[in-house]
Amino acid sequence: MASRNRFFVKEVGIGLLFIVVIVSLIGAITGCARAPQQKQADVVIWHWMTDRKNAFSELAARYEQETGRKVEFKLFAPSGVYTQKIQAATQAGTLPDIFGVLGEKEGFAIFIKSGHILNLDDAMQANNNEWQDKFFSKALIVNKFEKHNEFDVPPGIYGVPLDVSNIQMLYNKDLFRQAGLDPENQPRTFDEFIDAAKKLKQAGIQGLVSGWAETWMINCLASNFAFNIMGERKVMDTFRGKVPYTDADWIEVFNLFKRMADEGVLAKGIVAMNNKDAEQNFANGRAAFAFNGSWCVNVYKGMDPNLNYTAMFVPRASQRYPLLIWGGAGSSLMINARSKNQEQALAFLQWLTDDAQQAYLAEATNNLPANKNSLENISPILAQFAQSMENTTHPNIWPVHEKGPVVEAFNVGLQSVILGTKTPEQVAEEIQEVKVREMAKN
Amino acid sequence: MDSERLKYQFRNFSIGSLLNLFLLLVAASCLFPLFWTFSTSLKTQSQVFSDMSLIPKAFHWENYYLAWTEGSFGVYFLNSVLYTICTVIGIVLVSSLAAYAFSRLKFPGRNLFFFMFLAAMMIPLPGSFVPLYIVMKKLHLLNTPQGYVLCMINVGLSLSIFLLKTFFDKMPTDLEDAARIDGCSKLGIWWNVALPLARPALAVIVIFNSLTVWNEYILALIIFDDTRFMPLQVGLSTFHGEFVTQYPLLMAGIIITVIPILLIYILLQKHIVKGLTAGAVVG
């Protein structure tokens, strides 16, 4: 019995200790929660680009120094979780003063129609369009809704672009030389591109690398070729359901991918490759061509500062219509229409997109600024990207958009063509099947 | 006769060495990723891609310092420790009470309640973060550590109840019967008899839930607005940006975050292995 008692004392003692620990921990935590608050921020911003943390906090510090107003950037990555956070906040009414919206134009439109985003027309047009005129029009236009748009959004500008980007091709000059190609002589047509890639292949160098596991990047290249082969109007008519995907022009687009796969132009494993892996491959000289956005300048710089590469326009597959690449605002900030600090938020965004701040942001993040007057200090390669901005289009400025499930069928179909598991004709049939079903829904 | 024995010994020996070889191979495959992570954490960003060798030419220990400071690990580490301790204690108490009741006590609706927890473990709720967020806001738990800890207790509850009940079911009831005859209350039996006997299973759920809380970041990102409340994994995501991944810092950060969990495991696995139940039955 004595041993039992000792057992009891020991266990009860441990139990009491546990309770003390719990209570003190809860105390500590709640204490933490009510710790003296720092100065409340005047403007709170939510964004997902944690890799710009340092640049953002530097800008916030400068703003506080200049104006005495405290701005706080709160960064939540990865972007998928950020999107969830924003969605939950819309439902609970806890959106911050300023935030970024991910996704395509229709998603953007839903935010506006639900009253979450402020129309910036008045601010943009004040003093003879003073603010508006600072931006590249291509950057501003992606945040603009025209009159009678397909989403029934009141016309106006709803977002402030922070930077500009476009997506085109890049090639490694050293690898070109290694394969006996002239690095100053860029392939301009699709045939020239294939020939160059074949020469590279003979020299044991892989051709094109791109993050085609992130299907939107395949979609982007296919869209470039589609504009080139059938023209913008026919592409839009396809979205409207007037032209089927089984049309010969679309088959021609799909066949370009088949040709790239058949000729061994594509890097191994491209279908399962995310963009970061693709960037690694290009930066390490494991592939001569890359299809990538202008943000890559910053990425390649981090991986290999001496990488000898240059940009080139996506090679034309046809002479019929102009080839347009995708380009526009890289990321934008929106003002919460229900925020109590709208005035201050507006003031901060105007300051943020002013010449000096834009120049700083462009330099710190190796990006193209959205402000026209901030281009002085950008690198030569970024200047090349800037030049291509004239020949860009962007899904956000198209009058019609394809439905989600069709886009998915399209992207997956292209992956299958690249893998050789389906022919372009089969893929066209499948996409059209989904298209017909989606059209029937409305 | 002798040759028989020799054969037997040889067979035993070869099976034994085969088994040992197998164990070593599996162990090597498990160690390799940790080793790779460690080796990458000592390289520079450009070496990660160009220098594939497993032993870096120069050891960049400063990556650990950089990871700690740039990832704000000072704050996050403490948060994670607190969340993990609170959540795990909460789960152990709440789930062992419930599991004990499901295994030993009789009350109407017992099976119904148990199956409810079981089903919760299995049905994923894809859109649930929205209603959860709204509930938390109504209870003023949004952006508070308490709210986060309660959520995390809920996350680990079902599985822990299920796991503990399995082990309680398996345990002999002799000792509990003896304690009841001695006049011990139900709560007393739970605390003094059942819990000590279930120590291996408790160790398993402590390890399991510590790992869950320690590696959690999605709920934290949704519930917290304030960076000062964020757990460790959010600090890691700083290095895993939208465009740029800083591999050496990420790997250094991972090594830093893995060590405490391995320590917890080392401390607790003793309880799994000692075979307390066997001893208790004898004593």
Add this chain to the structure above:
Amino acid sequence: MKFQKSTLENYLFILPAVVIFSIFYIYPFYETFNLSLHNWNGISASRVFVGLRNFKEVFFQDRHWWPAMGHAGYITLIALTFQNALALILAMACDRQIRLGKFYRLVFFIPPVLSEVVVALIWKWIFEPNYGLLNFWLANLGLHNLAREWLSRPETALSCVALIHSWKGFGWGFIILLAGLQTIPQQLYEAARVDGANSWRRFRHVTIPLMIPVFVLVSILTILGSMQAFVLVYQMTAATPALGTTVPVTRILNAMREVQPPRFGFACAQGVVFGLILVILSFLQLRLSKKMRQA
């Protein structure tokens, strides 16, 4: 009266669990179910009631859903057999007094501790078609024709992921099984030995019957873990239908995040269908084990 008081006391044991559960699970569960009957984009204040149309689409029209279930089933099958066999062998080895036992117990738990992102990163590097270790070793062994694009061909991608998933998960089975083995009283083995049972018979007649509840536990956990696995699949093969590596969770996330505009209602319907299938699977398993124990 006395009975009632004791029943009430019994309820107190589950009260904390039920309270927490009700607040943080029941309402979200109700909302998920409710949403599955609506079309909702995640942002609008209004939802459109569509009845069972989302379910109809999941069951009959979505051509990616059932293949995704199949892929998850395949991963689960590999995990149930390969992963659990591995876990059991290792647990039984470590249950005895072997050399380096402590070391093994520590090392086998490393894969579960590592984050899936790291595991994916490392195995992608090993499987890399041009410079990866695997193809490099195959080439050195003179097996050039065995080298392939492991993660980016429909023939191999899913199997590779399933194996890596099993490798990452066996540590859990290992410690649970070990904990179970440790609770088997040593005397039972001694008694069997005295009765002249060899090691196979001891395993068959002592270990297995006593371990059945733990086997059930481990297999249910394996089913849950493997059916819901998605991070590895996504990180290693992008979970695309073209490679045959979609799984239900990536489909749900796809509907919630990728498709524009987001289809929350449809995602919830997928979640409900998926959950019901898992519940049915697990209960079948429990039933089966009860029968086995009675037999």
